[in-house]
Amino acid sequence: MLIKIPQIGKNRNSVAMYKYINHVILVTFCIIHFTSSEFITSLVGSAVLAGGWFKWDFVKDHTVCHFTECCNEKYVPYDLSKLKMSLSQKMFGQPLVGELVNIFTAHKEAVYDTGKQNQKALVISLHGWSGVGKNYASTMIAEALYKNGMKSKFVKLFMGKKDFDCTDLEKSKKDLIAKVNEVVKKCPRSLIIFDEIHDMCPSVLDAIKPMLDHHHAVDGVDYRDSIFIFISNIGGNEIATNLLELYEQGIKRNDVEFHNFEPIIRRTAYHQGGFEKAAAIAHHLIDHYIPFLPLEQHHVEMCALAEFRSHGVYHPSEEMMADALSVITYGPTEDQPIFANNGCKRFTRRIPYVIQKYSQKSRQQNSEL
Numbered sequence: 001m002l003i004k005i006p007q008i009g010k011n012r013n014s015v016a017m018y019k020y021i022n023h024v025i026l027v028t029f030c031i032i033h034f035t036s037s038e039f040i041t042s043l044v045g046s047a048v049l050a051g052g053w054f055k056w057d058f059v060k061d062h063t064v065c066h067f068t069e070c071c072n073e074k075y076v077p078y079d080l081s082k083l084k085m086s087l088s089q090k091m092f093g094q095p096l097v098g099e100l101v102n103i104f105t106a107h108k109e110a111v112y113d114t115g116k117q118n119q120k121a122l123v124i125s126l127h128g129w130s131g132v133g134k135n136y137a138s139t140m141i142a143e144a145l146y147k148n149g150m151k152s153k154f155v156k157l158f159m160g161k162k163d164f165d166c167t168d169l170e171k172s173k174k175d176l177i178a179k180v181n182e183v184v185k186k187c188p189r190s191l192i193i194f195d196e197i198h199d200m201c202p203s204v205l206d207a208i209k210p211m212l213d214h215h216h217a218v219d220g221v222d223y224r225d226s227i228f229i230f231i232s233n234i235g236g237n238e239i240a241t242n243l244l245e246l247y248e249q250g251i252k253r254n255d256v257e258f259h260n261f262e263p264i265i266r267r268t269a270y271h272q273g274g275f276e277k278a279a280a281i282a283h284h285l286i287d288h289y290i291p292f293l294p295l296e297q298h299h300v301e302m303c304a305l306a307e308f309r310s311h312g313v314y315h316p317s318e319e320m321m322a323d324a325l326s327v328i329t330y331g332p333t334e335d336q337p338i339f340a341n342n343g344c345k346r347f348t349r350r351i352p353y354v355i356q357k358y359s360q361k362s363r364q365q366n367s368e369l
C-alpha cells in the first residue's frame with residue numbers, strides 16, 4: 001500500500017505533490033483506524049512513517065509545524081514580492097533602498113534552489129541620519145522574509161548600548177557568540193540585526209567575524225544562509241554632504257548610485273563606534289553598504305500623510321498638517337535648510353496627538369453652536 005517516497009529536493013512542485021500524497025495516505029490511515037478500529041494499523045503506519053518511508057522533515061512539516069514555528073518555507077517564505085511592494089509603497093525618498101529586493105533575491109536563490117549554495121552569510125549595513133527609515137526597512141525585511149516578522153524566533157535583534165557591556169568585553173563577546181549560535185542552530189536562515197552600532201563598544205563585533213566569513217561551518221554551525229544587518233547613524237553627515245555635492249553637480253536624487261556613497265561610509269565607519277577597526281570592514285565582509293538619504297520637505301509631508309492615514313484620517317486639514325510639520329527642523333545648517341533633521345521620526349507620536357487635539361477642538365466648537 002505504501003509508496004516509497006524519494007528524497008525531497010528543494011523543488012516547489014515536487015514538495016507540493018508530496019504534501020498531497022502525504023495527506024492522502026494519512027487520511028487513509030485515519031479512515032482504516034476509525035472504521036475497523038484496528039489501532040494496530042495506524043500504529044504500524046506511524047512506525048513505517050517514522051521508520052524512514054518519509055523524510056522526517058517532511059512528516060514534521062505536516063504535524064508539529066502546524067502548531068509551532070519551524071525553519072521551513074511556510075515560516076521562512078522569503079516573500080520578496082511583499083518586500084518590493086512595502087518598499088515601493090511605504091518608503092519615501094530612498095532611491096537605493098529598493099536594491100534590497102535584488103540583494104535578497106540573489107540570496108534566496110542560493111538558499112532554496114538546488115545546485116546553488118551561498119558562499120558566505122549575507123551582510124548588509126544600513127547608514128543614515130535618524131528617522132530616515134533604517135529600522136522601518138529592517139522591519140519590512142523581517143516581515144517579508146519571516147511569517148512572524150520581527151517576532152519570529154529566527155529573527156534576533158541586538159541593541160548597541162543595552163545588549164553589550166563595555167566594562168566586560170570578553171563576557172560580551174562570549175555571550176554574543178552563544179546567542180547568535182543558538183539562533184542559527186535553530187534555523188540556518190536566521191536574521192540577526194544589530195541596531196545602534198554607533199553606541200556599541202569597539203571590537204565586540206569582531207567576535208562574530210568567523211560567522212560572516214567564507215567558512216563552511218563555525219563550531220559545527222553553518223552560517224552561509226544567514227543574514228546579518230547592521231544599523232547605525234554613522235556616515236549620516238557624510239551622506240548628507242555628498243548628496244548636496246551631487247545636487248550641485250546636477251545629479252538628481254533618483255539618479256544617485258551606491259559608489260557615490262560606499263567609500264565614504266566605509267572610511268567613516270572604520271573609525272566610529274562598534275565599527276572602529278572592525279574586522280568585518282577591514283576584511284571586506286560587509287557585502288552592501290546601504291545609504292539612507294536625508295529626507296526633504298516633500299518626503300516628510302508624505303510621511304505625515306501616511307501616518308494620518310494609518311490612524312484613519314484620510315484628509316487632514318491644512319491646519320492639522322501644518323501643526324504636525326511644525327516640529328520638523330531643517331539642516332544641515334541654518335543657511336541650508338534642505339534636509340529634515342530627524343526625518344520622519346517625530347510623527348509616530350506627534351500625529352496621534354494632533355488628531356486628538358483637533359477632534360477635541362471640533363467637539364468643543366460643535367457644542368458651542
Ligand SMILES: Nc1ncnc2c1ncn2[C@@H]1O[C@H](COP(=O)(O)OP(=O)(O)OP(=O)(O)O)[C@@H](O)[C@H]1O
Pocket residue numbers: 090091092093094128129130131132133134135136137232233295303343344345348
Ligand atoms: N523614508 C521613510 N519613508 C516613510 N516613512 C518613514 C521613512 N523614514 C522614517 N519613516 C517613519 O518614521 C518612523 C521612524 O523611522 P525609523 O525608525 O526607520 O528611523 P531610523 O532611520 O531607524 O532612525 P534611528 O537611527 O533614530 O533609529 C518609521 O517607523 C516610519 O513610520
